[in-house]
Amino acid sequence: MKIATFNVNSIRSRVEILNAWLAEHRPQILCVQETKAQNSDFPLEAFSHLGYHILFQGQKKYNGVAIFSDMPIRNAEIELPQDPDKQARFVKMSYNNIIIVNTYIPQGQSIKSDKFQYKLKWFSWLKDYFDKTCSPDQPIVWVGDLNVALEDKDVYDPKKMWGDVCFCQDIQDAVRNVMNWGFVDLFRQFHPQPDQYTFWDYRVPNGFHRNMGWRLDYIMATPKMAQQCIDCRIDKAPRGLEKPSDHTPVVAEFKAF
Amino acid sequence: MKIATFNVNSIRSRVEILNAWLAEHRPQILCVQETKAQNSDFPLEAFSHLGYHILFQGQKKYNGVAIFSDMPIRNAEIELPQDPDKQARFVKMSYNNIIIVNTYIPQGQSIKSDKFQYKLKWFSWLKDYFDKTCSPDQPIVWVGDLNVALEDKDVYDPKKMWGDVCFCQDIQDAVRNVMNWGFVDLFRQFHPQPDQYTFWDYRVPNGFHRNMGWRLDYIMATPKMAQQCIDCRIDKAPRGLEKPSDHTPVVAEFKAF
DNA sequence: GTACGGCCAG
């Protein structure tokens, strides 16, 4: 089975790309971030012909997450209970016995802003969520745009970027703290090389072609799940199409199912 | 020879439609209104392959006029000297011995607004311009979006619309006053029927298909010029394309040249 | 650079 994650940067602007990608890859699960659409504006129609069940939670202008599932959605949750702001950054469901958690972590704006504090707290709330609702020996997949580069090789210029809201000690510690609960980074299990990115800032001129990117999108899995994983890869193909997102999909393939 | 007028409602949004239309019809002169682009943003490149000479005068957000000419622009004027606001609503040039005047008349907003007073004045300034700069026995073509329906048959619901800034006594008098200087309405010379419109308000649901329109775009000519006119027609074809303007072109065909 | 949403105007 295939589980994928893709920050689409507006689902309404990415209908074409998303449809093409789903039709080609037919993952059992696709988790999407930054849909940027209120639930009433979610373009359900545009995807209906593909037969996916879709769980989505949006808000006015920012954030927004969704899960495309080839099986009916079970045990849906559409917010992180610990988040007092109830921002649209969390959706969870069950797929067979697997728990799927899709998150869009706050970017954090600047190190000394309230938004960065919110980002740090969000990771602690998420860890608390896992503590209270499940156990590391269940099959759990936690995916999404974490807005963190975990290691030097996850940014194109680590020296220059060190201290960024997505690449600093505090934020790496925050992710590691959640991972220590029981998650492994599936991509790094298979691909230890540097320069493997999932995000290229639109504002960096020609950033994609010069490969000036960041690895911010992850598929994390508990050991039980990770053992079943055959491969995890970054798919750069959608960047070749018209009006690409600034992120690109990550796909994990599993033996079972 | 063909002389045409077309309110494009943003020239940058209408590059495709305009290019297709010019390539098909190849008028000697096309006068365009509501370009909605500052001169520095005028998409000159987009039209370069057609070989037209282009005279344009724009401003930040509103108005803006242009003339596409198959011969070099002579005697260019880019403002109505009488207008103290110097809004981008007037361009004039010579084509052989013909004077071409392209105007985008103010809409007027509401009858008791300053903008309506400005609209009335604009017509009087224009008449003054003709008085001072030329004579009715010259070949003159005055075209544009006049934002006036001249007769009952020029609106889809004259009873309901009477009193509108584009359909009331004062404004009809204002146009007639300029016409009395020496212009005839070329379209009406050939087509006396009702329900011949050049504008359909986007806000009227399905207005175009229900033909709930207005005739606001005119090609006016002095007698010398009018005698040469073989036909004057409204071309609804551009309304069939993607992203149509709310106006559609009017074309006059002349014997000479 | 790209997207949304809110404003103004027609």
Add this chain to the structure above:
DNA sequence: CTGGCCGTAC
């Protein structure tokens, strides 16, 4: 409804 533009966020 459609357009431009502005502010905001990433």
